[in-house]
Amino acid sequence: MGDISNFQRGQIVGAHLAGESVTKTTNRLGVSRTAVSNVMMTYTNHLRTLSAKRNSGQKPKPSERDRCTLKRIVSVNCSSTAAKVTAELSVHIEDRFHKKSDESFTNPTHPWVS
Numbered sequence: 208m209g210d211i212s213n214f215q216r217g218q219i220v221g222a223h224l225a226g227e228s229v230t231k232t233t234n235r236l237g238v239s240r241t242a243v244s245n246v247m248m249t250y251t252n253h254l255r256t257l258s259a260k261r262n263s264g265q266k267p268k269p270s271e272r273d274r275c276t277l278k279r280i281v282s283v284n285c286s287s288t289a290a291k292v293t294a295e296l297s298v299h300i301e302d303r304f305h306k307k308s309d310e311s312f313t314n315p316t317h318p319w320v321s
Contacts, residue, residue: 211238211246219246273300 211219215236222232229247233240269277276299280292287295 211242216246219243220250223247223250276300 215238218236219232219238219242222235223246227235229240229243232243236243273296277292277296280295280299281287284291
């Protein structure tokens, strides 16, 4: 399923929902019968068009560093709402991510920089 685009996956799902056969969809889109069948089966079984990947997406638990940051934010602003605390924690996490990204582009000893 890696050789077809997300747009083609969407077309396959649309054809499937419209009742079009695998053969007609294959002929119309010019993709393999196996690819069409796999997309239709994945959509039917999982109600989505992308294959499920293990360990992808957002981590379910915060790291120890994130927990410490959260404790610090809450202890400084005890009367803050959950939305404000979440927003501030997100800023800290994004800032840490951007600092690591900037370091990889500016540090000549970093392994990604040649």
